[in-house]
Amino acid sequence: MTFYPILKKDEDALCLNHISYFNSKLCHFIINNVSSIEELKKNITPLLKQFNLKKTTLFSEKLNSFNAKKTTSFMEKNSIKLLTLNNPEYPPLLKEISFPPPILFYKGNIKCLTKHCLGVVGPRKASPYGIRVAELFTQECSQAFSIVSGFARGIDYTAHKTCVKNNKETIAVMGVGLDKYYPYSHHTLANEIIESKGLLLSEFPLFIEPSPFHFPLRNRIISGLSKGIIVCEAKTKSGSLITVQHAIDQNREVFAVPGSIFDSNSEGTLHLIQQGAKCTLHPNDIFEEFQMPPHSITTHNTLPLIEKVTQEALTPDESSILSILSKPMHIDSIIAQTSLPMTKVLHSLTCLELKNCIIKNEGNIFTKNHHAL
Incomplete structure (x- = not known):
């Protein structure tokens, strides 16, 4: 060494x-x-x-x-510790990447870094489908891996929170110093991660303000720690794809979960599959890739990512909207064809989206999700 x-x-x-x-x-x-x-x-x-x-x-x-004293004093009071390239506990996989961060700050259970790690990434504005994918894959893969994500809203939050709920280890790679939380609304999540024997990790100094360039830097650590990256969903221009590119450069596996061809949130994952990423339908696909014994709780060939919705579970207004969605339709056309007030249409569309019955695309275009019906 x-x-x-x-x-x-x-x-x-x-x-x-x-x-x-x-x-x-x-x-x-x-x-x-x-x-x-x-x-x-x-x-x-x-x-x-x-x-x-x-x-x-x-x-x-x-x-x-x-001012070193200011920093060391804050670290002592807040149980923040230092990990350098000289330390034998520095993650071996991360040390392999080009120009690994020589200094890392951490808070929590450093033993998370001794397990195999798996990254879970996706958009901040995740769809209900993406959230469901993140929950299921995290729940099952956390049986064998420390789950790594970036502490952002959306998929990152879901991955960390799912680990917390199941008392499994998760590593939050922060885009700011450990003297603050970004977004601040996740400060409770940070405490929950530590309480569930997880880890907060950052290469950024204390007492500096968040900056946009921090997050691409953070992404290389997410992939660098991990044997592979699960992309739950992603648009064609997405921060998740920056992490994917780092993973490819670092010779890590990329697992892409497919979604609807009508959903812009799935365009990135479908493109990754076209480019050679592993089309991933079940956590066992990941265990098989790493020649690990299955740890999955479910035994089906595919996960029930979308539960079927019965007619009885729909309101009359929701049924009326679904009956006219034989093709992608703008919200104005939906209002005109159903003759429902705008407020009722907006409410029903939101409920249908939460039930995975429809997919909202760019420009307020809605499509029926036939897999759920």
């Missing part, structure tokens, strides 16, 4: 993280060429010129203004 002298002292590691977290190549350049922060301060100008870093003045200011 390579030993990096600059990471030996926590204060030096924290300072290095503060000044270079945004550029993993720069961070690795420093740990391979400098043995301490004091040495870096003495040789800052020639080193940065060698790396061709242009904003040397700003870099020097950050280097000299860093």
Whole structure:
């Protein structure tokens, strides 16, 4: 195992993280060429010129203004710990990726990292179908894997919450420092993850504001920790596909769960299947790929991702709307053909979508979901 002298002292590691977290190549350049922060301060100008870093003045200011005591004090009070490339507990799979984060902050059960990990990803604005996929695959795969996701709304939240409900380990890879939660509404979830022996993980320094570029950086860690990634659903332009690209670059398996060809939320997963991702209909497909014994609770060849809806489960207004949806239809046409008030149509469409009877597409176009009827 390579030993990096600059990471030996926590204060030096924290300072290095503060000044270079945004550029993993720069961070690795420093740990391979400098043995301490004091040495870096003495040789800052020639080193940065060698790396061709242009904003040397700003870099020097950050280097000299860093307050290690403020950070270490907060970490001690809030049970936040440091994990560096020098630590034997650093995840071996993550160490394999190009320019792995030399410094990680964590809170919770670090033993989650010793199990096989599986990433679960999908959109923030997930459909009821995507939520159902995330729940079922997480519930069953968490029997054998630590489930990794990104703590965002939608699929990420569902994956973490499902693990919490079943008292299984989950790893939340944060897009912010561990002094805050993003989104803040998930602060209760963070506590639940720790209470259920899960782990919060971040490469970002404490006391910095969230930034859009943090989240693609976070995604490479989600895939880097994982043997494979399950894509529950994704549009053609989706943050989930950034994680997928990282997974491909890192030689990880990609499992795509198919959805309706009429649903824009499934366009990305269907395209992945066309490009060679494993078409995944059941958790056992994942266990088979890794030559693991089945851990799945269900024994059917496919999961009941969509439960059949009987006529008795529908209101008269819902039945009226379904009767005219022989083809994709705009909401204005639905209102005109059913002669129902707009408020009733909106309410019924929402209920039908929750029952998986219809699929809402872009532009307020609705399609009947024949699999549920």
